[in-house]
Amino acid sequence: MSRAYKFWQLIGVSLAIYSTVAYPQSISVKPDLARGKAIANQVCISCHSAEGSGATGLGPNLAGQHIEYLYKQLGDYKAESSAKAPKRNNPIMASFASVLSEQDMWDVSAYFAALPERLAVAHNKEMAELGQKIWRGGIAERGVPACAACHGPAGAGIPVQYPRLAGQWQDYTIAQLQAFQQGARVNNDPMQAIAERLSEKEIKALADYIAGLR
The missing domain is CATH 1.10.760.10 (Cytochrome c-like domain)
Structure with a gap:
């Protein structure tokens, strides 16, 4: 079995797991x-x-x-x-x-x-480029799927299932990935597993790339 096949198989499994995360299927009341x-x-x-x-x-x-x-x-x-x-x-x-x-x-x-979107910006070209590689292709050797597989190529997310990440503040993204990594945030099992496989540098790189996503 090729590495590429294993990687895409992993993405498929990750997506299947993500689909089990409990989200409201419809808005149950009329928002005011x-x-x-x-x-x-x-x-x-x-x-x-x-x-x-x-x-x-x-x-x-x-x-x-x-x-x-x-x-x-x-x-x-x-x-x-x-x-x-x-x-x-x-x-x-x-x-x-x-x-x-x-x-x-x-x-x-x-x-x-x-509310109208208020977007952050990327600050470090080298870090953003590393973040882009992980966002688009993941890290196959460590079982990290591409972030784009769930959050979309442009970080728009999918309503009901996955949040929009494009333009999110670097510090907040770093804090949440670290919270998943350290077990301080436990409301998404797949994200915990993924964050545990990321280095500190990779987390910061992803945060910078996400800030500049449009």
């Missing part, structure tokens, strides 16, 4: 953008800014993100009765998410999803 804006202005903008781009690079760029993905992440910050900790363990976000109803979650997710 005005109400979502009101919630955002009350509790979200101090960290995520009025534009949804994040007050600092450590906060995610939410503007234009898929509504279903945002909804799921809010749910993952909430503690489950059968779990010791939420799937995304962040005390600040947990305190906000815990008081949101299902309607609130859809409303605020719809508001951020409707």
